Amino acid sequence: MSSAIEAIVWQDGKIVLLDQTQIPAEENYISYDSVATFIDAIQRLVVRGAPALGVAGAYGVVLAIDEAARKGLTESELERNLDLLRDARPTAVNLAWAVEKIRKHLPDGRDAVLAEAHKLASEDKQSSTDMGNIGADWLINKLGSRPLTLLTHCNTGSLATTGTGTALGVIKEMHARGFVKEIYADETRPLLQGSRLTAWELMKSNIPYRIEPDGAAAMAILSGRIDAALIGADRIAKNGDSANKIGSLSVALACYEAGIPFLVVAPESTVDRSIATGAEIHIEIRGDEELTFFKGVQVAPLGAKTFNPAFDVTPAKYISAVITEKQSYEIKEGQTL
Secondary structure, three states: OOOOOOOEEEEOOEEEEEOOOOOOOOOOEEEEOOHHHHHHHHHOOOOOOHHHHHHHHHHHHHHHHHHHHHHOOOHHHHHHHHHHHHOOOOOOHHHHHHHHHHHOOHHHOHHHHHHHHHHHHHHHHHHHHHHHHHHHHHHHHHHOOOOEEEEEOOOOOHHHOOOOOOHHHHHHHHHHOOOEEEEEEEOOOOOOHHHHHHHHHHHHOOOOEEEEOHHHHHHHHHOOOOOEEEEOOOEEEOOOOEEEEOOHHHHHHHHHHHOOOEEEEOOHHHEEOOOOOHHHOOOOEOOOHHHHEEOOEEOOOOOOOOOOEOEEEEOHHHOOEEEOOOOEEOHHHOOOO
8 A cells, every 4th residue: 555545455366444433643554355345344434524425436346247147146135235335335325336337338348437436536636636626716805815714524534435535635735835823623423534534634744633522612713713614425415505514514504603714625526416405415324323323332331222313414504615526616606506
């Protein structure tokens, strides 16, 4: 593996993932050559982040083809495996989008499918660069050429893409231009993608940061510590309603009250123009154990009931703009996608 952060690569006929459940304590790469174990990795968040899941879906189609050939599976069994892969994370549109996009090339043969998967991964890397530039330009245009204190939620960097990231890609570009004073990284309960993953990436990029509990975000925003907040998205409706990691809506509401920008940064592939509003977005509900246990240690009474949605939906009226690799959509001004 290279020294750069690579969340997912295709290597020697296998999908290789950087195990994000172990960061920052360990940096381990795991190889997958079966659809069942790969789906399990997706659902356990070994790989996560909408763009990275899109790349995972693309390479997963090749994995399914190879496994079918190796095991002598029928065409219907191959198609069933692809359906299971597509549906592994229901809220994240990029996974389903990529599986459907790449499986259309099945009649062209395995090598053609792999070439399309490589192309999709390359395009994702370029889109990170483009989003970084467009987002940085937007912030500088709105807030001026000065160092900013920015807040972000969950992880939206190289671990969530094949490039520099979505929201974190904008932050990295702002830092490269000399316009970052400090980053507030929400810890992002319950799996701590902010304190584990985002802080790890910021440290590697030498960007000044501090971690805050999710419950402190509103206080930080309303007390004037924050100039703007940036998040990613797992699915965006045509009107701009955006689904992202649980806790994003709270940040948006605080930014709206404080009168500061709240940006959603995501590739065009995350925009689902088949749905009119966020009311149509299916929200994944995850297991009780993520709240009642932490790394195997019981932290709640046995049998406690939980409400553990993986995502929430921020209504478009609370979003200043949606930044994609193509343009900035001025959602606050009434522009739709």
